Amino acid sequence: MEEPIDLGTFLDLWAKGDPARGDIAVTVVRLSDACCRIGNLVALGSIAGALGSETGRQSGFDRQKEIDVRANDLIVASLKDAPVASLASEELEWALPINPGAPLAVAVDPIDGSSNIDANVSIGTIFTILPARANGVDTSSFQQQGHAQLAAGFVVYGPFTSLVLTLGEGTHIFTLQRASGQFLLTKRSVQIPVATREYAINASNYRFWGESVRTYIDDCLRGRDGPRGKDFNMRWTASPVADIYRLLTGGGIFLYPGDMRENYAHGRLRLVYEAAPFAWIIEQAGGAASSGQERILDLVPTSLHQRTPFIAGSRTEVDYVVRLHRDPHGLGERSPLFGRRGLFRT
Template identity: 40%
Template sequence: MSHSPSENPPPPGDLESVMTLEQFIIDRHERFPQATGAFARLLRDVSVAAKIINHNIRRAGILDVLGETGRVNVQDERQKQLDEIADRELERALRRGGECCLIGSEEQPETIPLSPDATAQEQFAVFFDPLDGSTNTDVNASVGTIFSIYTLPEHVDRDDSVHVALRPGAEQVAAGYVAYGSSTMFVFTTGNGVNGFTLDPGIGEFLLTHPDLQIPAARAMYSVNEADIEDFSPELRSFLRWLKQKDPQTGARVRARYIGSFVSDFHRNLLTGGLYMYPATADYPQGKLRLMYEANPMALLVEQAGGRASDGHRRILDLQPEELHQRTPLFIGSAPLIEAAEAFLQGRGAEVEGRG
């Protein structure tokens, strides 16, 4: 059964009926083929890092962690202090946990081999964007962390592990994000639905608050940086004109909402219905978002919630990555809207306009 975020919330102060993240993994192990002890510990490690990152974000106006480091990262972007903190805490948690043998981060030029627990049966590779939308931190706007998990074959050569790990997103064993906003939410999938957990700061636990999330099919919101509209293709501009028309049956009009943090825009659209777009532009002909640790994990999530993710022509999860920081155009959200976007981008917009 799918649930809206406000449906049957736990009574205030009543935590007995609410399940923690770790309890959820243990109790639902029959639904999660990957839910071994090692996998549960790996998710725990990510959640611990998220709590530490959240702690730093919540105190950002008090501690001296705002602003830039003065360095430029591998993406040729000016690195924020919180970028560096989030990257360090995720690496530290995964290294300490001992369940992960390889990590890849937006902030690092190459993958980093780790030494997994010698007793672990699985070898996990984790790719992540430690702090998506970090430019928002200086103005107290919402940001997020995105992560993607793969398993690697046993006895992988350290020098070849990155090539083994660069696999299509359809082979992910888990993916998720943490949204740091008015509350902090940990949303993830293991390929068996999407569930959301809200951090209770009083007890320091992520509690199940959004079980079995499903993205509404309605076209409530769209998210795109329309300041770049002159760089959009004629087909995409046609799609935007169609998208803004009132619904012929209800008279409702789609609303534009763009925060500038992929996690935040995606999270809102997941709950309300809509789509997020970061297309190819003149400045970013291959798109701007990275396939391995931004597009792939969110694509797995949205498909498990009943939506779709595309580069405008192909399913995101079918793309074969060639390098860690590979970019891709991205259209992600409610399935009917992604199908309409693909039709326009592929020169079939008349079909959609004919349907109204």
């Protein structure tokens, strides 16, 4: 069996002496180093202190946790000598200048799913690398379509630590070898199955969803007796990194739609440093990602912390949900028995 290559070697082979690619490679390595340190911190649990305690500050809709702050500090420190002009983070209101004039910009969610830290549920870090604009002194670097991304990835801190990475040439998974502190390539060119029998959504919000999302979930719940003709499983961890990792390795669809709750009309995921990198990773693995109306990678952010509805995963399921958004009553393949105004709905 061939020995797996480490992340540094993988990136060197990809860069092939190209200075622009070399800058991206260096930045990915620095981020992976920060994630190793974050993983070590997470692994300590309560030994590292009250990581789940609130700092008293808000981060978007969420109360900021101690682990959020400490992870953010580790990332900032790791990028000080990297070719990065500025950093955008869920934990920072504005973009932070790092090395103005450098060619790259980085956006991160330092800890995705931090509400799970005390429950010992998998959490993670999400990042994206973009070309810097205006010397990195304003937020314009982060107001580019997802197509502009140069690298994107996320790390899951679970029973083992995994790094999922795309450089625009497929999606690859690396696993941390703790003894050496290196990420080793363990799955090359991951492909999401086209069809699935599994979905991930927070079902407690059912009454707040729009008709298209309720219709989709109703159809899944009816299983083989409904219009889909097959049974589905539901998964939900409240850590998007864990749910997205699951669908990358086994197929599935992840939904965090907008809903009728106050401040949730545009969903919960941040476009710049959550939805866009997830979308690129998923598309590079053969999947699809949409807001329900538009392809995620086509969206142009208008603000640093903009939110978007997010539906991603196996292509056939995402396409099905998108068609429901565009015309909830018009799916030709739906049985009249289960139609919107069929025998079971009026």
